[in-house]
Amino acid sequence: MKKLLLVLLALVALPVLRAQSVSGPDGRLAVTVSVNGGVPTYQITYDGVVLLEPSPLGLKTDIGNYMEGMELTSSAQSPVEDSYSVPTIKSSAVHYKANKGVFTFSKGGKAVMEIIFQVSNNDVAFRYQVLSINRDTKVARVWEEATGYVFPEGTRGFLSTQMAPMSGFARTTPSYETPYVEYDKLGANGDGHGYVFPALFRVADKGWVLVSETGVNSNYCGSRLLGKADGSYVIGYPMEESYNGNGTVAPGITVPGFTPWRTVTVGRDLKPIAETTVTWDVVEPLYEPSIAYEGSKGSWSWIIKGDGSTVYPVQLQYIDFTAAMGWQTVLVDALWDTQIGRENMEKLAAYAKEKGVRLFVWYNSNGYWNDAPQGPRGIMNNIIARRKEMAWLRDLGVKGIKVDFFGSDKQVTMQLYEEILADANDFGLQCVFHGCTLPRGWERMYPNFASAEAVLASENLNFSQHRCDTEAQQAAMHPFIRNTVAAMDFGGSTLNKVYNVNNDLSRRGSRRRTSDVFALATAVLFQSPVQHFAMSPENLTDAPAWAVDFMKDVPTLWDEVRFLDGYPGKYAILARRSGDKWYIAGINAQEEPLEVKLDLSFMGSSAVTVYADDDALQGSCKQQNLKKDRSLKVRIPCNGGVVIM
Numbered sequence: 001m002k003k004l005l006l007v008l009l010a011l012v013a014l015p016v017l018r019a020q021s022v023s024g025p026d027g028r029l030a031v032t033v034s035v036n037g038g039v040p041t042y043q044i045t046y047d048g049v050v051l052l053e054p055s056p057l058g059l060k061t062d063i064g065n066y067m068e069g070m071e072l073t074s075s076a077q078s079p080v081e082d083s084y085s086v087p088t089i090k091s092s093a094v095h096y097k098a099n100k101g102v103f104t105f106s107k108g109g110k111a112v113m114e115i116i117f118q119v120s121n122n123d124v125a126f127r128y129q130v131l132s133i134n135r136d137t138k139v140a141r142v143w144e145e146a147t148g149y150v151f152p153e154g155t156r157g158f159l160s161t162q163m164a165p166m167s168g169f170a171r172t173t174p175s176y177e178t179p180y181v182e183y184d185k186l187g188a189n190g191d192g193h194g195y196v197f198p199a200l201f202r203v204a205d206k207g208w209v210l211v212s213e214t215g216v217n218s219n220y221c222g223s224r225l226l227g228k229a230d231g232s233y234v235i236g237y238p239m240e241e242s243y244n245g246n247g248t249v250a251p252g253i254t255v256p257g258f259t260p261w262r263t264v265t266v267g268r269d270l271k272p273i274a275e276t277t278v279t280w281d282v283v284e285p286l287y288e289p290s291i292a293y294e295g296s297k298g299s300w301s302w303i304i305k306g307d308g309s310t311v312y313p314v315q316l317q318y319i320d321f322t323a324a325m326g327w328q329t330v331l332v333d334a335l336w337d338t339q340i341g342r343e344n345m346e347k348l349a350a351y352a353k354e355k356g357v358r359l360f361v362w363y364n365s366n367g368y369w370n371d372a373p374q375g376p377r378g379i380m381n382n383i384i385a386r387r388k389e390m391a392w393l394r395d396l397g398v399k400g401i402k403v404d405f406f407g408s409d410k411q412v413t414m415q416l417y418e419e420i421l422a423d424a425n426d427f428g429l430q431c432v433f434h435g436c437t438l439p440r441g442w443e444r445m446y447p448n449f450a451s452a453e454a455v456l457a458s459e460n461l462n463f464s465q466h467r468c469d470t471e472a473q474q475a476a477m478h479p480f481i482r483n484t485v486a487a488m489d490f491g492g493s494t495l496n497k498v499y500n501v502n503n504d505l506s507r508r509g510s511r512r513r514t515s516d517v518f519a520l521a522t523a524v525l526f527q528s529p530v531q532h533f534a535m536s537p538e539n540l541t542d543a544p545a546w547a548v549d550f551m552k553d554v555p556t557l558w559d560e561v562r563f564l565d566g567y568p569g570k571y572a573i574l575a576r577r578s579g580d581k582w583y584i585a586g587i588n589a590q591e592e593p594l595e596v597k598l599d600l601s602f603m604g605s606s607a608v609t610v611y612a613d614d615d616a617l618q619g620s621c622k623q624q625n626l627k628k629d630r631s632l633k634v635r636i637p638c639n640g641g642v643v644i645m
Ligand code: CA
Pocket: 177, 434, 435, 453, 457, 459
């Protein structure tokens, strides 16, 4: 009888709740959390329209299976507000306002897991907290995550496939270097390994949904999306074989402890997708910057001239070129350790300093996880060698490092990224990563994190004519997908006609299909606080003066972004503000010329400078006045661009 009473009391203590909702501040976006046959679920609506159908939630850990037999036993709501400034992201001043709902789930009458939702006007962020099951339990392994995404019938996907582990160049994959493809129906699983974040979906004619994750650091792994035959997706952890099998797939956490944030951004159009800051809204700086890190522009010889150009005389030319452009940096890419040598690197750094230029210096992340042969190797993976090297770089006045060839999303790799960043901050160095994972909130978490590749970047235009032929189509994806959640080091905006040493059309090399104005437009569309453009010294004489002059002045730090028009893979028009100056940039990948009337009433002046292409992709720059209603009609031919200042 006493026992029964205790059981009854326990049941009274944990009343089982029905579906609970939390809405954004303006009431249009709502998340409903519920339990369906013991499985926690969430549903997302916007203006009452279902954009995500009831989708599973839950974790399977070594201290308990929280994917089934669960009860929702309490929920609490509170407002969240934060103002912050991160100079290296798309908006310099962000005001974040959301409603937070904390949902407690119990199993066997005991609270074991919380799911925390933060809902702003167009973004949902949620994460799990695994609770202690008793006083002695301090750690857990997370074997599996049930988090799913069930889209309504008729949803299309814009997805980049997860690369097979230990494949590609020198077994360096996965490295987020596959194209984004529009799928008119869901239900596949990429090449068998799912898809990378971020992923964009168009829910019939009802709205857009961008799915990603943020706040991933050494406390967890990076995740991917696994596609199921029914068209839904579920969170997948890293691939066992990646990183040459080193490191675990299932992350380890302390308990009580959190998973990273899953994010879902929604809108009737692409405006909230292109303008979202959710990636940074829900994370915190993990350390103080040791110096004030700046944005910068620079050049790099490797992108056009290849491995053979990482030699002393060519780097001198690029220092002169960067100085002539009024830029700040030269990136000395792979193989400098053997082709230039440390003594000459010191001379280069000294020469650069005379010219008002600073160096970014390349490193291999390896290590013992892939076969990438380029040196220097064996430095960035080891704390003793790394810190000694970084002290040398600081003494040389080097501005930052570019570390390449990571190829894993495992927790052990996330720890390596974090340790490189934290050490580099001690020596006042900015970090750019290549051959890497998607940065997940890192601009705010690590103030010296500058940018990352994690995209089918400009090197592929050099490697392949097909990539040149589809350059505009891919470029029209990034503002709405990859680049909207993190800085993207594309390394582009070339003014060469052909990818070879002397820009010589009579010789071999991929032919650029896009126009010079397109190159200028991508310098604005592709956001990265540190840019190394694919321009070369020859462009001072072989490219149009108006294009070179534009590239001298284009900002790399922005205060604000506005979506004006676009469709992923077809065309993209954004406005970015730097101080009181607006730059409107558009590109078109469609066969037919794009004609749009832009409402530019937000610009301070009606006298504008317009860079535009004729139908033969011949660019020009002219002064124009906006119409009385402050509008401007633009025409962008296929593979062309427009920039309005
Ligand atoms: Ca790469």
